[in-house]
Amino acid sequence: MIPAAFDYKRASSAAEAISLVSQYGSDAKFLAGGHSLLPLMKLRLAQPAMLIDIGRVKDLSYIKDAGNHIAIGALTRHMDVETSKVLHEHAPLLSHAAGHVGDAQVRHRGTIGGSIAHADPASDLPATTLALGATYVVQGPKGQREIAAANFYKGFLESDLAADEMLVEIRVPKMQGAGWSFQKFNRRAQDWAIVGVAAWRRKGEAGVALVNMGSTPILATSVAGAIAKGASISDAAAMASNEADPQSDLNASTEYRKHLASVLVRRALEAASK
Amino acid sequence: MTITENKPTSIIGTRLLRREDPPLLTGEAKFTNDLNIPGALHLAVLRSPFAHARIKSINVSAALKIAGVVAVYTGKDLQSTWAAPMPCAWPVTADMKNPPHFPLASDKVNYVGDGVAAVLATNETASRDALDAIDVEYEPLQAVVDLEDALSDKNVIHKDLGTNKSYTWPLLVEETPGCVEEAFKKAKYKVKERYVQQRLIPMAMEPRAIAAVPQPFGGDITLYSATQIPHILKVMTALTLGIPEQQVRVVAPSVGGGFGSKLDVYAEELLCMALARKHNTPVRWVEERSENAQATIQGRGQIQEIELAADEKGKITAVRVRIVGDMGAYLQLVTPGVPLLGAFLYAGVYDIPKAYDFSCTSVFTNLTPTDAYRGAGRPEATYAIEMAIEALAREMKIDPFELRKRNYIKKEQFPYTAFSGLTYDSGDHLLAAEKAATLTDLAGVRAQQKKQNVPGATKLLGVGMSSYFEMCGLAPSRVLASLNYSAGGWEAATVRVLPTNKVQVITGTSPHGQGHETSWAMIASEKLGVAPEDVDVLHSDTAISALGLDTYGSRSLPVGGVAIALACDKVIEKAKLIAAHQLECAAEDLQFVGGTFSVKGSPDRALPLAAIAFGAFTAHNLPDGCEPNLEAQVSYDPPNFSWPFGTHMCVVEVDTETGAVKILKYIAVDDCGNQINPLIVEGQVHGGVVQGIAQALFEEAVYDSDGNLKTSTLAEYLVPAASDVPAITTGHTITPSPTNQLGVKGIGEAGTIGAAPTVMTAIIDALSSLGVTSMAMPASPQTVWKTIQEATRGGKK
Structure with missing residues (x-):
């Protein structure tokens, strides 16, 4: 359970994270909650040379009512998604699903953005946001772009994210009273x-x-x-x-x-x- | 001074909180890997990725270049280090085949996880990196994975043995020759069933960990190990390494669970000791979780065939059993003996004549070695007889509980001499079963089942039960001798009353979660009339507790605990002589109540134990010939096993659309005789039941046809968590054992023995209307769903 050697940088903003990842390219991996990446590293199934820690990037942890949709910062922890009053009202399917991710420890550390960016078909939140017709906002060196969830997932653990892009926001349309399960x-x-x-x-x-x-x-x-x-x-x-x-x-x-x-x-x- | 004539309130039987828990819960307990050992080198073991392969070459040069790597050894490098192969202490037959087994393989690897090279490095990371840098060239060979394939000897693993069969051990008990065959001929009802006991991975929460520390001034070496058996380990490592035994000290610090998996002498223990001596520096090792799944012994691994013959009333008239046991690649410490521990129990709790035909053939496979795992042989046996008796009830179209009642050994038959010649000490099976039925509300559940299990229903209710006996408290040494076991079954205890009336209890048992410190203090407290907090329990260090046979087989209380009671009696005997001397009376005239000796009839002539303890220390006024100090030592060999028993019941609901099984109720009624601490008894039952449920529903070491373990992490090997198991209702009956003064029996394995058949019989009961009569373990949703599909496709269409 000892990962192979790696370097580590901590980013304090999304822009800094993107500039770091541009610099290190495909050898680098973002580290958010770490609950998908670190187990793979400990088994030496993933051996990134550089970890860019975005866990302390400010202002990417939020849940906001944005009119037609709810905007969720990529670094919002599962526990916050699970307990959000705004989501309970407007996207209860998502908050409920977040309550089923892993166990309590995982939900306190893992993030919605990390889960989506990891693009694991077995994870709960990629499919849930897909069902809800969510849009993902990603940021790269040239600024932000929006990707419909339906166009985001490309293959096993593969997404439309470029190596120098970072998921910053998940936009979930309001469910407007729809029944759900x-x-x-x-x-x-x-x-x-x-x-x-x-x-x-x-x-x-x-x-x-x-x-x-x-x-x-x-x-x-x-x-x-x-x-x-x-x-x-x-x-x-x-x-x-x-x-x-x-x-x-x-x-x-x-x-x-x-x-x-x-x-x-x-x-x-x-x-x-x- | 007045002495109350009333017997003081007994501490035995109270729910005293475990003194072990505060340090465990606050993280203060020191496990082997927590020990701070300056200068220790870290061992890492390179393991074979092939189940069966010839080692063509090993190149370690790149590994040696990694900063921090001190040395790399191959099996060949160390061959001259070993005075003997790794030990198997249970040669069950004179002609048992036992391939030589060394800590590192030299020419050929025989399972995935077999050690190939050992790295020593100044830090753990370098030792791990070095493993990736060692280049081994293998020539893969065909792996033997399937038991029937192994039996065929088409592909022999250990060529020198000429066969994959290690031994065949028969137990034929017949009143008259041929009576088993005759009983089957005459039988009104017969069943023949086949069960597979899947391999299980013990998965103790603490993986194995070791530190070998050579003493700087002298020839001796201390082995710290997360082991259940410091005493046995001392003897065995001394023999295997050729070190004079008095120079070996073994210490088991806090140990985080064992379940049998730490009842062994492991390659890494020998490697750490050998390399610590070679480099004259401490060497330590800690196991990774996936390594634990592959390189620590596994449990179960049997194919069972059981046949019952019964008369028109369903009274069992003969039992025939054939077992194929999976030994894995090598024989570990007691590997071959595990099926024998169950051999006497395939008639379960039932009164059968001398018509019993058992035989076990054990084979080698290219898989991790098996060995004792919680229950060891006895859960397998209980599963077979309990499933078979349900099959017999189906055959007879009668209620399985009714059939059991017709066959239970009756209360008045105890002590009961079984067909095997063994004597079952005490029991009341019907009482325990009826209590379980009451707690289950069996009649109510059956009524609900009738209402719910209608044609077309997709949520079906089922009730299951099992009545069990456990042969535990290992064991009378003479009986072990008759089974060819290489050691005895006694236990040692020393009780020492210090000058200030504080007490040291030194035990040869070696706890790893069972709460011995609490329970043993309660026994001494009760006996000596001191407060339990004034009793310290010392254990698991051969320098302190020189004699002992350690902890396994639910033996610690009925052997080790009883030894403590006997040692207390000896202390009291000696103290009484001193008291008589000082009170100037005859010893026979004294009574000892509540920690004080007093003259019968004149309570003011009294002397508390505290005064005697101090007097024995000063030795100013002792009777002639009386040695100073108040201390006694006992080695106790039990006259019989202890035979706990009980009945478990459960109610399940099976979702026929998905195959999911939900346990709605679980009732465990266990009888372990007198209970020292009911809180600890319940804890043992809870843990045991969960391990049994785990075998029934969750756990299986799955191998592919090349012998690769597909379940080597906790994501694939499904150890259930608290959220996955039901609340357990425990009830108990108390039938004291007549064979020891405490009236106690073991309880460590009972839950595991009762649980698996209870859950499996419930699932089959739920699905019986669909024509389901058997179910493989673990009854995963997919297995249940497929079984339903097959039953409904095959039968009803």
């Missing part, structure tokens, strides 16, 4: 989901995203499309895996994962329709 299926409370479902529904409209059903978080557009066309919940849920390409692992075969996805999507939509 987060279904996390796992064997131990602290584990990643074997399959997870984040779903919301407002009359003929629905958004559904899947956790751990492929190399990226999956937007289940077939399900949402079927609901929009007036299909029954169970008919729509049968299409849960249309966009997915789930892997086999110790906990679940591909077949079992697809089965779970349809059961959980059905349960999620039923709960969201109440």
